[in-house]
Amino acid sequence: MPTDSRRIAGPESSTNPYNFCSEKPRHELLQNGKRQDGRKENNIRPIFLKAGVVSQARGSAYIEQNETKAICAVYGPREVIRKEDFSMKGLLTCEFRFATFSCRERRQHQQDVEEKDYSVQLLEALEPAICLDKFPKAQVNIYVTVLQNDGSALAAAITCASVALADSGIEMYDMVAGSSVRVAGKSLLMDPSYQEEYKPEEDTGLTNSGSVTVGLMPSLQQVSAITSKGEIEFELVKQAVAKCVEVCTQLYPVLQQALVRSVSEKEDEDG
Amino acid sequence: MCFSTKPSQIYIDPTKSNMVDVLLSDAEKTFIIHGIQDNLRDDGRGCEDYRHMEIETDVVSSxxxxxxxxxxxxxxxxxxxxxxxxxxxxxxxxxxxxxFVDCSANATPEFEGRGGEDLALEISNMLARAYDCPSCLDLGKLCVVKGQQCWVLYVDILLLECGGNLFDAASVAVKAAIHNTCIPAVTVSKDEGHVDIELSDDPFDVHHLDVTSAPCIVTLSKIGHSHVVDASQKEEACCLARLMMGVTEKGTVTALKKEGSGSLDPSSVEEMMETGKRVGQALNKSLKEVLCQEEQKGKKKEQTGFLR
Structure with missing residues (x-):
């Protein structure tokens, strides 16, 4: 494990106390058609979305889905530093980070494999939505930090980053809304919380267990990202993708509203 | 339909690491795209055909x-x-x-230094995700002493030559290599609190892992209005969006990923997944047959060597 020598790294080695739990309490995902937090299968958590939260950034946004909280800032278009990166299309970079304290287990300062994977997925979700040919030889940097992770972090990051991009005034074809679903047995739980999320180490004994995340451009009805984890029957994958598409379409007014509010706030400031 | 501003002005982005070293003119691209529309690809295949594949196991004795x-x-x-x-x-x-994926600079000079790192990470992440489900591979068999010692399988993937469709080829090679893996038998004895692990002296006292339900990755490339499996390098240069699926023999999906700078229509996603499932099941089936044959041949088989 590479460590950063310039940082003070806590104790040399430590173990998560949860590993010593004798028998992890198993929660049923669904009881009488209700989930642990009282939602129904199809219900998503309430979303708070606000654009224009980081003053130095060109564009920024903050998203909250109950306990899942993420912030995103967009910088650029600015000059590409490395000459060999010359391109007639703009260059887009994404950095997805979990704050070290955001998850149940503490994370390291250096980007780990999961964060790198999410960065790539976020980039691929956003790339189709941006008119990259409008800023040749320049780059746009997107930074997402998850402050607290209570499930569906990637979906929240996609939604948040696309609002931040729109807030920055970079030309886009459409915004991207993200949503995810947990597949457990025959049931599809929309917008899973951390406890409901698919974890490969938990052997649930179900034949179908996994999660699907989709990024959708709602007004063009184009899917810009799909990822899944876990083993799922083919028919259920199809259903899960369709459900996610449906939810993303429902999210669109929320994204629009956040943008409209930030624009009108800016206008008020300018007087 | 694949979405882009001007489909005729697709060019290869030098920062995209998985598009290795092919330069095509607009006319050549149009030729490929039109051919695929008529289910005829530039090497004579149909849209759901793989190229010729050769598999050999037990090639490195160390x-x-x-x-x-x-x-x-x-x-x-x-x-x-x-x-x-x-x-x-x-x-x-x-x-x-x-x-672990190693992009050898032999394959293309672009991989020199840290050049292949992004591609390597993408391939290893996709494989890790496809194998990360309890029913794919019985990892419980690799446990030696619970909570203390287990077998760690380091799967190292070396790209020797890049001719398109690296993900599928890598997943097939990984499945074949795990099938071929011999895990030595160990005996565990406990006395007075500490545990002794002893490795068997007999080199034939080994066990194998069952790869029947391990997945293969199928990449579907959206080109024009149609999609193809096993895209060659030229076809990859014409493709804006790809869908990668980990498919098992039963037809279950263990991993799904959209890749590339384009986006896809929800209905074409569904079509692509249908194709992926069908092709993936067939691929798993023929791979199983080939692996059975390889096993029966054992040591007597003819060695053919690399990079022919």
Missing amino acids: TSGSAKVRLANTEILVGVKAELGEPSPGKPDKGRLEF
Whole structure:
């Protein structure tokens, strides 16, 4: 494990106390058609979305889905530093980070494999939505930090980053809304919380267990990202993708509203 | 439909690491796209056909298991090393499976230095995700002492030549190499609190892992209005969006990923997944047959060598 020598790294080695739990309490995902937090299968958590939260950034946004909280800032278009990166299309970079304290287990300062994977997925979700040919030889940097992770972090990051991009005034074809679903047995739980999320180490004994995340451009009805984890029957994958598409379409007014509010706030400031 | 501003002005983005070294003019691209519309590809295949694939197992004697896959001019060598290590805290009664991809600069000068790192990470992440489900591979068999010692399988994937469709070829090679892997038998004896692990002297006292339900990755490339499997390098240069699926023999999906700078229509996603499932099941089936044949041939088979 590479460590950063310039940082003070806590104790040399430590173990998560949860590993010593004798028998992890198993929660049923669904009881009488209700989930642990009282939602129904199809219900998503309430979303708070606000654009224009980081003053130095060109564009920024903050998203909250109950306990899942993420912030995103967009910088650029600015000059590409490395000459060999010359391109007639703009260059887009994404950095997805979990704050070290955001998850149940503490994370390291250096980007780990999961964060790198999410960065790539976020980039691929956003790339189709941006008119990259409008800023040749320049780059746009997107930074997402998850402050607290209570499930569906990637979906929240996609939604948040696309609002931040729109807030920055970079030309886009459409915004991207993200949503995810947990597949457990025959049931599809929309917008899973951390406890409901698919974890490969938990052997649930179900034949179908996994999660699907989709990024959708709602007004063009184009899917810009799909990822899944876990083993799922083919028919259920199809259903899960369709459900996610449906939810993303429902999210669109929320994204629009956040943008409209930030624009009108800016206008008020300018007087 | 694949979405882009001006489909005729697609060009290869030098920052995209997985598009290796092909320059096509607009006319050549149009030729390929139109051909695919009529279910005829530039090498004469149909849209759902793979190129000729050759699989050879047990090619590197210093490994616990190895396999070489040649898919037209894509060549991938996989070596599996089994070592004893500590299990991860979340899964104390399971062994570990680690994927590493090495993009050799022999394949293309772009991989020199850190050039291939992004592609390597993408391939290893996709494989790790596809194998990360309890029913794919019985990792419980790799446990030696619960919570203390287990077998760690280091799966090293070496790209020797890049001729398109690296993900599928890599997944086939990985499955073949894990099938070929011999894990030495160990005996565990406990006395007075501490545990002794003894490795068997007999080199034939080994066990194998069952790869029947392990997935293969199928990449579907959206080109024009249609999609193809096993895109060649030229076709990859015409493609804006790809869908990668980990498919098992039963037809279940273990991983799904959209890749590339384009986006897809929800209905074409569904079509692509249908094709992926069908092709993936067929691929798994024929791979199983080939692996059975390889096993029966044993040591008597003819060695053919690399990069022919």
